[in-house]
Amino acid sequence: MKYAITGPRGAILNIVDEEPTDALHYNEISDADAATVQASSDRFFIVDGALLTQQEFRAAKQQERYEAQISEFGTDMDGAKTFVRDHFASKRYDFEVGGIDVDGLAVRTDRFTVERIYQARFLAKEDAAFTTDWKLGDGTFLTIDATAIIGISDAVTAHLKEVFTKEKTANASVDAATTLAQLQAITW
Numbered sequence: 001m002k003y004a005i006t007g008p009r010g011a012i013l014n015i016v017d018e019e020p021t022d023a024l025h026y027n028e029i030s031d032a033d034a035a036t037v038q039a040s041s042d043r044f045f046i047v048d049g050a051l052l053t054q055q056e057f058r059a060a061k062q063q064e065r066y067e068a069q070i071s072e073f074g075t076d077m078d079g080a081k082t083f084v085r086d087h088f089a090s091k092r093y094d095f096e097v098g099g100i101d102v103d104g105l106a107v108r109t110d111r112f113t114v115e116r117i118y119q120a121r122f123l124a125k126e127d128a129a130f131t132t133d134w135k136l137g138d139g140t141f142l143t144i145d146a147t148a149i150i151g152i153s154d155a156v157t158a159h160l161k162e163v164f165t166k167e168k169t170a171n172a173s174v175d176a177a178t179t180l181a182q183l184q185a186i187t188w
Contacts, residue, residue: 001028001029001030001031002015002016002017002028002029002030002031002034003015003016003017003018003019003020003026003027003028003029004026004027004028004029004034004037004046005020005023005025005026006025006026006027006045006046007025008024008025009045010025010045010046010047010052010057011043011044011045012037012043012044012045012046015029015034015037015038027046027049029046029051033051036051037051042054045057047060066087066184067184069083070083070084070180070183070184071180071184073180074180077177077178077179077180080180080183081174081175081177081183084170084174084177084183084186085171085174088167088170088171088174088186088188089167091167091188092163092164092166092167095163095166096109096159096160096163096164097109097110097111099137100155100156100159102151102152102155102156103151105136105137105142105152106136106137106138107136107137107152107155107156108136108137109156109159109160114156114160117149117152117153117156118153120132120134120149120153121149121150121153124145124146124147124149124150125146125150127146128146129146130145130146130149131143131144131145131146132144132149134149166188170186170188173186174186
């Protein structure tokens, strides 16, 4: 067993072998979790005994703020529902344009790039020998052929379908909600 010295919000500052009796904030941490933290350049947090990545920590804090904002609507269900629908529209957009991984390739899914992918797909369907140089989401260049661009296009289409379906499902749950607690329980 090791110990994680943390800041007041749970950010891990250091890992030590012996209990740090002089540290203001610290938690026990398993050897496996300590190895994960020490082997990574990412930032980690311990919240309620759970090891969280910085992304997981931010998501948890955003969820807390979101639930608190819903509570502020009191008895105004119409206002709360509008707020929640807007929240899920924003969340869908973030996922929509956030990029995807296609067979190990980082593919951007911003609207401009998606348009270019579909244009390249059209050309690839017209010419089986089609190739093009393509800049991936991680900034590297790759020469891709017709088969690859069609595969990327299909993956992008599936991604877009999924995020819009998730928003539609969330909105159906919003429509069915009759209490603020039900609105707060709706997840992405």
